[in-house]
Amino acid sequence: MTNLEIAITGGTVATASDTFQCDIGIRDGKIVALGHDLAQHAADVIDASGKFVLPGGIDSHVHIAQPSGEGIVMADDFESATLSALFGGNTTIMPFCLQERGQSLRKTLSEYHSLADHKCYTDVSFHLIICDPTPELLGQELPAAVHDGYKSFKVFMTYDNLRLNDAELLATFDVARDLGATVMVHCENEDAIRFLIEKHEAANKLRPSSHASTRPVAAEREATHRAVSLAEIVDIPVVIVHVSNGQAIDEITQGRKRGSSITAETCPQYLVLTSADLEGMDWEGAKFVCSPPPRDTADQIACWRGLKDGTFDLFSSDHCPFKYNSPDGKLNPRGAKNFRHIPNGIPGVETRMPILFSEGVNKGRIDLNRFVALTATNHARTYGLYPRKGTIAIGSDADIAIWDPDLEVTVRHADLHDGADYSPYEGLELRGWPVTVLLRGKVMIRDRKLEAQLGDGQYLPR
Numbered sequence: 001m002t003n004l005e006i007a008i009t010g011g012t013v014a015t016a017s018d019t020f021q022c023d024i025g026i027r028d029g030k031i032v033a034l035g036h037d038l039a040q041h042a043a044d045v046i047d048a049s050g051k052f053v054l055p056g057g058i059d060s061h062v063h064i065a066q067p068s069g070e071g072i073v074m075a076d077d078f079e080s081a082t083l084s085a086l087f088g089g090n091t092t093i094m095p096f097c098l099q100e101r102g103q104s105l106r107k108t109l110s111e112y113h114s115l116a117d118h119k120c121y122t123d124v125s126f127h128l129i130i131c132d133p134t135p136e137l138l139g140q141e142l143p144a145a146v147h148d149g150y151k152s153f154k155v156f157m158t159y160d161n162l163r164l165n166d167a168e169l170l171a172t173f174d175v176a177r178d179l180g181a182t183v184m185v186h187c188e189n190e191d192a193i194r195f196l197i198e199k200h201e202a203a204n205k206l207r208p209s210s211h212a213s214t215r216p217v218a219a220e221r222e223a224t225h226r227a228v229s230l231a232e233i234v235d236i237p238v239v240i241v242h243v244s245n246g247q248a249i250d251e252i253t254q255g256r257k258r259g260s261s262i263t264a265e266t267c268p269q270y271l272v273l274t275s276a277d278l279e280g281m282d283w284e285g286a287k288f289v290c291s292p293p294p295r296d297t298a299d300q301i302a303c304w305r306g307l308k309d310g311t312f313d314l315f316s317s318d319h320c321p322f323k324y325n326s327p328d329g330k331l332n333p334r335g336a337k338n339f340r341h342i343p344n345g346i347p348g349v350e351t352r353m354p355i356l357f358s359e360g361v362n363k364g365r366i367d368l369n370r371f372v373a374l375t376a377t378n379h380a381r382t383y384g385l386y387p388r389k390g391t392i393a394i395g396s397d398a399d400i401a402i403w404d405p406d407l408e409v410t411v412r413h414a415d416l417h418d419g420a421d422y423s424p425y426e427g428l429e430l431r432g433w434p435v436t437v438l439l440r441g442k443v444m445i446r447d448r449k450l451e452a453q454l455g456d457g458q459y460l461p462r
């Protein structure tokens with residue numbers, strides 16, 4: 001009798017805690033059986049012999065279609081970003097809804113929903129970005145949004161038009177604590193950065209490499225210390241996002257030793273890029289302009305250590321794509337002359353997991369279970385999607401990525417699916433790539449070929 005829609009057979013299954021050989025049975029979009037000899041019960045059998053069968057990736061830090069300044073346009077819409085995510089082994093992504101000053105949260109959310117509705121290849125759940133914490137927003141709009149299931153938001157300590165000062169951070173943390181919302185903090189000291197930018201401009205140091213020298217480790221370390229301290233004063237857990245260096249890691253470790261609840265995230269750019277990449281010929285360094293900027297090899301090593309020893313809980317892309325050779329991208333008329341006008345952000349949603357798999361698992365720096373925790377399970381746990389998402393267990397959504405651990409891929413932007421015109425990882429030689437991806441039991445990619453339809457991805461209320 002056939003009672004399974006799909007059986008995935010013969011693979012090595014891994015979760016955040018265990019690795020085992022078994023078949024997976026899928027029905028009605030859910031995992032309904034873990035066992036042996038399931039093929040005979042299934043209408044469709046996917047042979048995963050010699051492959052790793054992992055939970056679909058969850059990338060909880062992705063920017064899509066966000067307003068990014070006059071004349072600047074992000075390179076991805078929801079269609080291209082989620083297609084790219086899917087080919088990189090992700091089944092859920094969590095983009096941000098940026099509330100522009102003066103606009104209501106409700107309107108912001110409805111605009112992002114109309115951009116995303118029926119246009120996704122992965123499941124999607126939104127965070128907010130809060131940049132204008134007026135009494136009305138904190139007293140009414142934010143509680144209403146959290147009540148409606150938008151339970152996490154990012155705040156910035158940098159960027160002129162986004163940053164919150166300490167009083168605003170405290171007031172926002174205070175409300176988040178009462179609401180049980182999760183706060184993500186971008187830690188860089190805006191005043192220090194602005195001071196350095198002005199110095200660099202006065203000295204006519206305008207090339208892309210100045211982006212790194214005007215956003216030094218000390219600016220991130222200080223802001224991390226402050227965010228952790230303000231959260232301690234309010235007694236709220238925080239997520240410190242895109243940590244780039246050893247000194248910021250130390251601040252997190254110290255905070256935890258004092259008893260603070262801190263979730264820490266890092267990203268691929270802090271493992272395989274350095275500030276030297278911003279020194280590229282012509283204006284090519286602009287391709288690597290993101291904040292915080294990539295650091296040096298000692299900081300790369302510190303980030304690897306943090307991934308291995310459990311300091312980091314989350315490994316996200318901070319995907320934030322702009323075209324390079326375009327007047328609405330990195331080489332906009334002002335950005336082509338002065339680093340401060342180069343839009344901040346790099347693409348990476350498709351390469352996030354292959355980079356960590358190849359450089360981490362295949363090179364012996366982290367094990368497979370840690371890989372799963374860092375790329376899927378901990379994201380689901382942190383943002384309220386677990387155990388529906390982020391694991392392989394009876395009753396969970398059948399969101400599964402089947403990896404060929406030995407497939408050798410040289411990163412070429414021409415082979416990727418995002419809307420940018422370059423990859424910061426061009427030429428990187430990787431081993432291991434997801435070849436087949438299922439979303440809620442539907443085969444979306446089979447043997448690296450798309451079978452999904454636009455709109456197969458759903459919004460996930462939380």
Ligand code: DUC
Nearest residue numbers: 186290291320344345
């Ligand atoms: N920095 C951010 O804070 N967000 C998106 C991209 C970036 O570089």
Ligand code: ZN
Nearest residue numbers: 186241242291
């Ligand atoms: Zn950020």
Ligand code: ZN
Nearest residue numbers: 061063318320
């Ligand atoms: Zn970001």
